[in-house]
Amino acid sequence: MRHIFFLAPQSTSFWIDGFISKNDFVIVELDEKHIYEIDEILQMINGIATETNDLKIYFISSHNSLMRDYHLSKSLCELGYDSKCQRYDMIQLGIDKLKMKYFLQNNSINTPNWTEQLYSMVHKSYLLKDRYGTAAEGIAHLEKNNFNYYKGKYLEEFRNGIEYSVNVFCNHNKELILYPVVWKGENTENLIPPYKRLRIAGPYNDEFEKISRELYKVCKKVCGLIDNYGFVEFEFIVTEDEILLLEINPRVSGTLRIASMACGSHAFDNYIEERKGMILKPNRISIEIPYSGEYVKSDNMEYVCTTRATFSNDNIDEVIKNVMKVFPDENMVDFYDIEKNVNSLLDI
Structure with missing residues (x-):
């Protein structure tokens, strides 16, 4: 069996192969802004494999390519190919935030x-x-x-609180694989987006574990209400007295890498293996910080740096050592802030 991943998110193409354990796969990068004709896609497929019976195709979409990839995948299915992508109803919620808000309101799911x-x-x-x-x-x-x-x-x-993300994979049997919760810190009135702040995932302490269970409940409820397939990211804010779902992103998100590294998961094996539903427990300390240098990664995947730098290891000292390899100038990173937050959140 050959597996083709049509991949739109640009930075993901740098690290996706480290999160697939199988050998018989091909990654084809697509320009997320280009409107492809089906003949262009067929030409790419024919350059890889001539037999359709022994071929599986997956579209890994960016936000901008969700609807385009849906129509391309649908056309391939009509031509007899085994092609998979995110489902139409979930895509609608992802690309239109007002539809998403009405969906949450109509289904009594807390949102600001x-x-x-x-x-x-x-x-x-x-x-x-x-x-x-x-x-x-x-x-x-x-x-x-x-x-x-x-x-x-x-x-x-605007609600003051702590932001979290949960990545979920839904297979064809509607079984969910729930990834470790990613802590994204306190939101601020100066509106610094989460991708420009410290992120942490790892073995939970008791308080983090309680919050995670509640976040998972909301994810399960949403996925049970609407047709979906593949990865979905749920963005939350937790206030002093409420858990609020901010957004639903039905695609490979910026937090999938850190969540995968925290539990040692080959995330894209989910497509190939159709794994059973489960909660993936974090067993490594993983952090992520803003990064603007050249794309680099270690051979053992203990760090991967694209538009953000992600580090993962069994203990915080080894994490810090790898951070210092990538950021030799200590003034570029607040090591005290990293250690303080890791120690307060994780069971280490």
């Missing part, structure tokens, strides 16, 4: 207060968000002096 009535008087602290945005694009504090700027936007109440 929101409104699409952009010109109504709002008495609390609300953020302006892009209806079709991703990765914190277009988020700003509300200002009532530029109505044209509000097109394609909605308002969401």
